[in-house]
Amino acid sequence: MRCLLFTLALLLLVVQVAAAETYAEKLGYPAGSRVLLVHCDDVGMCLSSTEGAIDGLEHGIVSSCSVMTACPWAGRAAQYLREHPQVDAGVHLAMTSEWDYYRWGPVAGKSAVPGLADQWGCLWDSVSLVTQHASADEIEREIRAQVDRALAFGFQPTHIDTHMGTLVARPDYVQRYYTVGIEKGLAVMAFANTEEELPSELQAVYQGLLKQVWNAGLPILDHIITNNYDWKADEKRDGYLKLLPQLKPGVTEIIVHCAMPSVEIYEIQGDSAASRWIADRRAMTDPQVKQLLKDQGIILTTWRELKERRARFGKPM
C-alpha cells in the first residue's frame, strides 16, 4: 500500500514536471512555441567585433547584443546605438581583460577597485584571478560604473550580462549582479535550465535568486546555448543548420560572437578564435540559416520584448 502510494506520488510528479509551463508560456507565448534570442557578445571590444555585431544585427538573425563599455571601441558602438535606438543592446559586464596584447582597465579606475586590477592597471586576464582578488563590493562598484558609462555614452541598456561568466563564478558576485539588475530594471541572465552552465554548489542559491528576479518583474528564459563558441570555423554554418531544428519549446538564448575579417581580430585573438568569430558572423548572415529559421517557425525575440511580456503576462511565483 505504501509502496503503491509512493509510486502514485512519483507518477504525479513526473506528469507535473512533463507538463510544467515553460517560461515562454509564462511570458505569453502559445504552448510549444520555440522562441529564440540570438545574442551577439563583445560589442565595442575591438573594431572587428563592433562592426561584426552591427552586420549581424542589420543583415543577419542577430536580435540582441551587449556592449563592453570597459573596452576601447565602446565609443563606436555607442554612436551606432544612439543612431539606432530601437536596437536591443545591453551592457556586457566585463571583469576580465583576457587577450595577451590588447588590454583594458576597470571603468571605475584602479584606485577605486584595486582588487580588479593587475600589475598594469588592467582587469585580470582570467576569471580565477578575479575571484581570488576582488571583493563583492568592488564587483558591484565596477558593475555600476560600467552601467553608468553606457548612460553617459547615450544609450539605455535593455539588460546586463556577464563576460566570461565572472559574475556567476562566486555566489556573492551573483547576488550583487542580480541586485543591480533588479534595482535598475535591467534584465539579467537568468535561465530555468542551467545545469550545464553553473557549478553545483550554486544551484540552491540560484533557484532562490530566480524567484527573486521573476518577482521583481524581470524575465527568465528557459535555455541558454553557448557550446557553439567552440565549433570550428568551417563547421559553424552546418552546426547552426543542425541546431535550429533541434531547439526545444521555450525561450532559448544563443550566444554568438560576430567579427569582421581583419588584421585586428587575428592579432587580438590568434588564428583559432578569430576565425571562429568571423565564421559566426558569416553564419548569422547566411541566407540558408535565415531561411531555416523561418521554415522552422522559430520566433525571434529581444530582451526588450521579453521585459515587456514579463510586465504584461507574468504572474508572481
Place this chain on the structure above:
Amino acid sequence: MARVLPLLLLAGLLVLVCVGAAGAQTYAEKLGYKPGDRVLIVHADDAGMCLSSTLGAIGGLERGIVTSTSIMMPCPWVGKMAQYVREHPQVDAGLHLALTAEHDFLRWPPVAGKSAVPGLADQWGCLWDNVDQVCQHATPDEIETEIRAQIDRALAFGIHPTHIDTHMGTLVARQDYLERYVKVGIEKGLPIMAFGSLPGEDFGPEITARYRQLLRQVWNAGLPVLDTMVNNDYGWKADEKKARYLELLRNLKPGVHLMIVHCAVPGEEIFSVNGLSAASRWIGDYEAMTDPEIIQLIKDQGIILSTWRECKERRLKYGKPE
C-alpha cells in the same frame, strides 16, 4: 590637424629664438659630432595607440629609416608594443606621455585611474579629447601623478624608456605642466623634448630668457638638448609625402634634429580611428619611411642617424656644463 597643435603650443610657450649669432656651436657639436654634421633622429610617435600605428612603428624601425619611437602607455595596444620592445631591447623606445584621448571612437582612460586624477577624465572616464580641456581641468599635481603612473606602467611592462615626450603637446601647454614634465625627466634621467632652436617668431627677451634657463637646467642635469624639431611634415598630403621628405632631407641643416613621423600600416582600423585624411597621411608616412629612395638619400647625403639613447650617452661623454 591634431599634430599641428604641438608645434603651435611649443612656439607659444617654449618659445624660442635662434640660438644666437651665426656660427654658434650647435648642440650636435656639443654632443661630440663634428662641425657641419647633419644628425637625425627619426621618431615614430603613437606606438601602442592602435594596431596599425603599432605595426607601423615596428615596420618603420625594422625596414625603414625610423630610429626611435615612443609608446602611449594608456592605450589598448601597448601590450603588443611592449612585447616587441622586450624582444628587441636595443630599440630606442620612449614614452609618448598622453594626457588626451582625442579620437572619436577609440578612447582610453588615464593610467592612474580616474579617481586618482579626476581632473584628467571626461564624463566617460576617458582622457579629455583636446588639450584645452586638459588645461582647464587638470592640476599640475594630477599631471605629475599621471606622468609617473605612465612611467611605472612601462617598467611593469618591461620597457625601460629611453626618453619621455608629449602627445599633442599637452605638457608644454601650461608653464606649470612643463615644470612637472622637466622635473620628472631630470629626476629619472629621462631625456625630454628640449631644442635649442624651434621655428617661430621672436617672442621677446623675457620668454626667451626663461626658455634658455630651462635648456641650461636640462643640459646641466646631464640630459641632451637637440637643435631642432621637425614636425610640419604631419600636415603634408599623403601623395606629397615622399617628394617632400626627399626635399627636406636634401636641405637639412647642420645640427641634431628630431623628425616626428606617424607610421601606420594600411588597414580598416586606422581609417576608423583617424578618418580618411589623417589615416592616409599616417600610411603615407609609413610608406615614405620605408621607401628605398628615401633610405638611399640618407646614405647619399651622409646624414647620420641617431637615437635618444645615443644622444644621452654623448651628453654624458662629451657634454660640458653651461
